[in-house]
Amino acid sequence: MKATLLVVCLFQSLTNAQDASKMLKIEFLGTYLTGRAPCEWLPDGSRRWAKTAGFKIDTIIKGDLKKGYIEITQERYENNDPQLQKGEVYTVCIALSAERFAKLELGNEDTIMTYEDPILSKEIMSIKKEKE
Numbered sequence: 001m002k003a004t005l006l007v008v009c010l011f012q013s014l015t016n017a018q019d020a021s022k023m024l025k026i027e028f029l030g031t032y033l034t035g036r037a038p039c040e041w042l043p044d045g046s047r048r049w050a051k052t053a054g055f056k057i058d059t060i061i062k063g064d065l066k067k068g069y070i071e072i073t074q075e076r077y078e079n080n081d082p083q084l085q086k087g088e089v090y091t092v093c094i095a096l097s098a099e100r101f102a103k104l105e106l107g108n109e110d111t112i113m114t115y116e117d118p119i120l121s122k123e124i125m126s127i128k129k130e131k132e
Contacts, residue, residue, distance in 0.1 A: 032090055093124075
């Protein structure tokens with residue numbers, strides 16, 4: 001029984017190490033932008049506009065990113081300390097699995113990234129303000 005448990009633990013640690021090596025790290029300089037998404041009509045006839053937040057990519061430091069804009073999840077910019085400032089330049093580092101990178105089509109410059117499938121908080125490693 002103990003031998004089986006040891007083998008399972010060793011297998012899990014090897015699998016986790018391989019998963020970590022499959023993560024794609026992307027780092028870029030980006031200008032923080034906010035705005036609103038296109039109008040959404042609701043069943044009651046009213047309408048709403050979702051808040052958007054993301055970065056216009058100024059310079060790619062590391063990675064195979066082909067986008068001009070990256071959308072981030074709202075919870076990230078609402079809870080970030082200090083608050084991100086619109087128009088300021090930040091160094092952003094994200095880590096995505098190869099599957100997530102492909103799903104978001106970040107290697108394709110023609111794909112438009114929307115607020116409906118943003119970069120998640122857990123995928124953002126760091127956001128640091130650039131010194132002026």
